[in-house]
Amino acid sequence: MIRIKNLSRKIPGGPKVLNDISFEAYPGDFIAIKGDSGSGKSTLLRCLALQEKWTEGTYQFDGKDIFKQGISGKLKVRQEVAYIEEKPFLFPNKTGLKNVIIGSVSQTPAWRRWTGMMRSDDYMGAMDMIEKRGLIDKAHQKANTLSGGERQRMAIARALVHGAKVIAADEPVAGLDPHTADQVLTDLKALCKEQGVIVIAVMHQGDWAERFADRILGLNGGKLVLDVRGRRLTEREKALL
Numbered sequence: 001m002i003r004i005k006n007l008s009r010k011i012p013g014g015p016k017v018l019n020d021i022s023f024e025a026y027p028g029d030f031i032a033i034k035g036d037s038g039s040g041k042s043t044l045l046r047c048l049a050l051q052e053k054w055t056e057g058t059y060q061f062d063g064k065d066i067f068k069q070g071i072s073g074k075l076k077v078r079q080e081v082a083y084i085e086e087k088p089f090l091f092p093n094k095t096g097l098k099n100v101i102i103g104s105v106s107q108t109p110a111w112r113r114w115t116g117m118m119r120s121d122d123y124m125g126a127m128d129m130i131e132k133r134g135l136i137d138k139a140h141q142k143a144n145t146l147s148g149g150e151r152q153r154m155a156i157a158r159a160l161v162h163g164a165k166v167i168a169a170d171e172p173v174a175g176l177d178p179h180t181a182d183q184v185l186t187d188l189k190a191l192c193k194e195q196g197v198i199v200i201a202v203m204h205q206g207d208w209a210e211r212f213a214d215r216i217l218g219l220n221g222g223k224l225v226l227d228v229r230g231r232r233l234t235e236r237e238k239a240l241l
Helices: 043-047 070-080 097-101 110-115 118-131 146-162 176-196 206-212 237-240
Strands: 002-010 014-023 030-035 056-061 081-084 165-171 196-203 215-220 221-229
Touching: 014 043, 014 206, 014 221, 030 043, 030 165, 030 206, 043 081, 043 165, 043 196, 056 097, 056 118, 056 146, 070 081, 097 118, 097 146, 118 146, 118 196, 146 176, 176 196, 215 237, 221 237
Parallel strands: 030 196, 030 215, 081 165, 165 196
Antiparallel strands: 002 014, 002 056, 215 221
């Protein structure tokens, strides 16, 4: 469970890009974040994954105050909260399988990133996760040959193999055709229902958010102006964003 209270993020010498954000997320939640460009959506995701520093606020993860846990608390968040960018980075000349096993820089020892060595248990676990993402036929292809949707799903597999309980996805279907976007979001939704993963996703397209999300959070000017269950938004609600 995640509990965010009074999160603020101020750029040194500049304005607050997030102002007094509070919300909770529970296992199995699929939360969509909406708002205009510059509203603070991506900054909120990066703060959740501790990719950016907080100026103010408390962060409870599994019932513990992360900022009171010191380095160990922050390391736990960085392992269990996977931040997936709009165009996730994969090592281009390594296969999808090796990218999944190697993981991100924060998850994997340097020797494994450089050598790509793997144990049999690593291999089987990664192949199982790739198969569940519908990419078993892509496992041995180099990452630079994968489509945008395949890269997204491979990045999701990588996060789960390395113990992610929360996926913070920044525009996971931007630039994808409708069929591929549906596949990616259906996969994320299944993770919520079947494995209790929390998905928090910035989603520009309102119809996708209304269709897949259990909750919709709306940001405007760095402030939380909307927190409703996943459904078709009213015109009044849309006008807040």
